[in-house]
Amino acid sequence: MKKLFYYSFILYIVLFPLVPSRLNWKYPITEVMLLLVLLFYLLYVLRDRNKLKAFKENFIHFIKEPVSLLMLIITCLMMLSITYCTSVLLVLKETLRFGLITGLFFIxxxxxxxxxxxxxxxxxxYYPAFIVLLIGFYEKVHGFGFEDVNGLLRIEATTGNPNIYGGYLVILFFPLLILMWDEKNKKKKIFYILELVMIFLSIIFTGSRNALLAMGLGGIIISVFYIRKLLYIFIPAFIVLLQTPFVKERLNTGDAGRSQIYKIAWLVFKDHPIIGVAIGNFEAVFKEYYQRYPQYQYNPDIYHTHNIYLKFLSELGxxxxxxxxxxxxxxxxxxIKAVKSSSGRIRNICIAITIVNVLFWIMSIFDNIILLPKVMNFYFIMNVIPLTILSKKKENKI
Structure with a gap:
């Protein structure tokens, strides 16, 4: 059972980014895969007395750590919101997603x-990510992908949306940049450089202003506080980037109705300030508010808040x-604490993770991508690393 769990776990990590989200929306393939991983894990735990004892100790430790405890609390609040929701299906979908990532976080x-x-x-x-990047380039070359209201073609690869793809790429970029900088093996270094260039170009081709903003801010942070030499690369690159017709057109586009959506989300929160309208149910009540407040009308097909903070305020109060x-x-x-508590390559990776965390505070103002699986899973997986470092440091194991 241990091998079954281990191989299913590895297979899930590899296949998860490769399964097209548009297919996954119809058939929850990756959710079923992760459920099987968790099931195999529980069977592995239950069939081994020593493992069961360790599991109980780990679970007690898990609920004592603020991050994992808060993840459990949020999962419970999501589930409880089924008692006052408009759409049960939307609650179950979002609760299942977050509950599964909490289980994966534990593993x-x-x-x-x-x-x-x-x-x-x-x-x-990063090996599966390379395949995802190739799919994105194939879309660009052959004219596939997402066409926005202005007729601009934006790549989405396997993520189902250019903005989600942009968020996924931002998570990948900065840790890989640090790995490349520290890498001594020439073959690995060349591969990392190639993948970094592909990620950078792919972010441009997504046309995601949020991802472009994150790249700019992240580039400034890492250049000023960590690797000064990168300024000689990032500054010319962004000057050239801002002159390209594709980026100019995206930057000159309006806010795509986001300001109107924000106002409606705020009205939903004002009407339901304590517990919200239930997780995922902004979509369920949007049309009602859209018709009630014609001054904020923009697009009746919008189904999310485009702001993670407004999402939680409007849906869970x-x-x-x-x-x-x-x-x-x-x-x-x-x-941040892991950066201060570690050294060498591990410290450098924690710096990259800290930069990504800062960027997602900002990116979350403009979108909900941090709670979408292709982004959420890797964001939380990445943030297990600092937690593990701090725990091992307490035990004097690193």
Whole structure:
């Protein structure tokens, strides 16, 4: 059973980014895969007395750590919102997603050792990502992808949306940049450079202004505070980038009705300030508010808030918003503490994770991508690393 769990776990990590989201929306392939991983894990635990004892100890530790405790609280609040929702299906869908990532977080936290993060995880994330990047380039060359209201073709690869793809690429870029900078093996270094260039170009081709903003801010942060030499690369690159017709057209586009959506989301929160309208149910009540407030009308087909903070306020109220903000704060603080508590390559990776965490505070103002699987899974997997480092440091194991 241990091997079955292990191989299903590895297979899930590899296949997850490769399964097209548009297919997954119709048939929850990746959710079923992750459910099987968790099922095999539980069977493995239950069939081994020593493993069961370790599991109980780990679970107690899990609920004592602020990040994992807050993830459990948020999952429970999501589930409880089924008692006052408009759409049960929307609640179940979002609760299942977040509950599954909480389970995956547990596995990464307690079943993966430091060597796994140093050696295997890089391959498991960046080799499949290379295939995803190739799919994106294929879309660009052959004219496939997402066509926006202005007729601009934007690539989405396997993520189902250019903005989601942009968020996924931002998560990949900065840790890989650090890995490349520290890498001594020439073949690996060349591969990392190639993948970094592909990620950078892909972010441009997504046309995601949020991802472009994150790249710019992340480039400034990492250049000023960590690798000064990168300024000689980032500054000319962004000057040239801003002159390209594709980027100019995207930057000159309006806010795509986001300001109107924000106003409607705020009205939903004002009407339901304590517990919201239930997780995922902004979509269910949007048309009602859209018709009630014609001054904010823009697009009746919008189904989310385009702002993670407004999402939690409108869907789970103050009760859900507070634990979510605390979760984001603890995740950021953990990565900062891990930077101070570690050295060498591990410290450098924690710097990259901290940069990504800062960027997602900003990116979350303009979109909900942090709760979408293609982004959410890798964001939380990445943030297990600082938590593991801090825990091992307490035990004097690193």
């Amino acid at each position: 990464f936290r307690f079943e993966c050792n430091t060597e796994f993060y140093k050696e295997k995880l890089v391959k498991l994330i 103050i009760v859900g918003f507070i634990p979510f903000i605390l979760l984001m704060i603890f995740i950021l603080f953990n990565s």
